Amino acid sequence: MNAPILSLLRQRPPFLFVNSYEPLPDGGIETIYHVSGAEPFFEGHFPGEPVFPGVLIIEAMAQAARVALAHQFGERKAGLMAGVSKARFTKPVIPPQDLRIRAVLLDTDQTLTTGFANAKCTAFIGRQRAARADVQLSIREAATAA
Numbered sequence: 001m002n003a004p005i006l007s008l009l010r011q012r013p014p015f016l017f018v019n020s021y022e023p024l025p026d027g028g029i030e031t032i033y034h035v036s037g038a039e040p041f042f043e044g045h046f047p048g049e050p051v052f053p054g055v056l057i058i059e060a061m062a063q064a065a066r067v068a069l070a071h072q073f074g075e076r077k078a079g080l081m082a083g084v085s086k087a088r089f090t091k092p093v094i095p096p097q098d099l100r101i102r103a104v105l106l107d108t109d110q111t112l113t114t115g116f117a118n119a120k121c122t123a124f125i126g127r128q129r130a131a132r133a134d135v136q137l138s139i140r141e142a143a144t145a146a
Helices: 054-073 108-114
Strands: 020-023 029-035 077-089 097-106 116-125 128-141
Touching (some): 020 054, 029 054, 054 097, 054 108, 054 116, 097 108, 108 116
Antiparallel strands (some): 020 029, 029 097, 097 116, 116 128
16 A cells, blocks of 8 residues: 655645655656646646646656655655756646656665665656656655644
């Protein structure tokens, strides 16, 4: 059974871009975020032609990487985005659609030693790739819930 998303991530709506997740056989995870079109940023991005902003796709990837980190190393591990590289956008995300993100942690044997987690992230709409990026997280102990 998956841990509830709100126990794994510090983000809350309207800045939470993970609705659910599933572990993958390769040790990664896949998250799903339903892009409804009702999100407030669509009023300005772009009126009459809504497109989910690329910077928010990167944030959704970082959140997926955080879920992978917590899933692999325990809910007490949290990560702050420390870097992003090799970002490429290949298909616009136009609501309403489900944005699926696969996040696979790399070099996990050194993650806790270095204090950084590296993840290869790929975003999909249906079977088509929408974006990809490498995300780096700085590892912190998760704050206790208030």
